[in-house]
Amino acid sequence: MCPAFSSDVLIRKLRRVADISDDDAAALGGLTIQEKDVPANRDVLLEGDRPTNSFIVLDGVVCSYKHTGAGKRQITSFFVAGDLPDLHGIHLAVIDCSFSSMTPGRLGLIRHSALRSICEQRPRVATSFWRSTLIDAAIYREWVTNVGRRDAYARTAHMLCELIVRLRFAGRIEDHVADLPITQAALGDAVGLSPVHVNRTLQALRGDGLIATSGTKLRALDWPGLVQAGEFDPTYLHLNDPDVAF
Known part of the structure; x- marks a missing residue:
């Protein structure tokens, strides 16, 4: 204790x-x-x-x-x-x-x-x-809006944006580099996609130059682009330091 x-x-x-x-x-x-x-x-x-x-x-x-x-x-x-x-x-x-x-x-x-x-x-x-x-x-x-009304590409980008911002806000990561040891199956369970579909979507995000991955590390190479792809607006997180999101 x-x-x-x-x-x-x-x-x-x-x-x-x-x-x-x-x-x-x-x-x-x-x-x-x-x-x-x-x-x-x-x-x-x-x-x-x-x-x-x-x-x-x-x-x-x-x-x-x-x-x-x-x-x-x-x-x-x-x-x-x-x-x-x-x-x-x-x-x-x-x-x-x-x-x-x-x-x-x-x-x-x-x-x-x-x-x-x-x-x-x-x-x-x-x-x-x-x-x-x-x-x-x-x-x-x-999350209801994300899963119900965004396509696979946007909802995955949105989820990655949220995780990065919340981990930064908690003081667990710096810049836009996150250690995300979350399986593709778990990410699929969060965004309502199969692991295969999640894999294809992550490949598309990498191919568009928005993210890079290495093991469990994820880096947002183009943060404004990832935010735009995910239609991500951190207002719903009600941060008292909104600059942490960018």
Whole structure:
């Protein structure tokens, strides 16, 4: 258990989305956060679970997903360092989707009782949590538009733009170079394409000079071009430092 490191990640994230005072930060620093290492592709929570904790992503990438009756997986969001994927579990007793680690990472578990207590005592902390869940909802809306109305080329470019911006915002990458150890199958589950179609689409993006890949590294060679290809507008991410997107 390393509460200092864990709370630093939480405080940094909340300060990026809301006004947190030093006193609020000190109160957050006093939360007991139990750290847990997770390997890649490990379920963290399953649909139907009734957890007594919420978790913060301290490192790595986590996804939320749903399965169809035929067993097909639809990834509904990615979460990076500082994100609180199941914060809504404070008020909703049953988890209505599943969460899985996409990469090796580390999570921080916080008891619901502690989160409710700090929200009651610290209104600005409660507001920051509320704002965080509203941003998550905005991301869901954008994903619905992306999967439902953009073609394969645009939706893949859009997804890459979002991941790069969110990882930059979380301080996990510099410039527009990202280490994205996410399989093409997982990317396909996020954008509603088969792995073969994802592979062809990535080849097209490389062929147009927009991206370069080497192993798990992805570089945006032409960031304005990738943004245009994906019709990407970071407004829905509600960044308090919009320059991080460019």
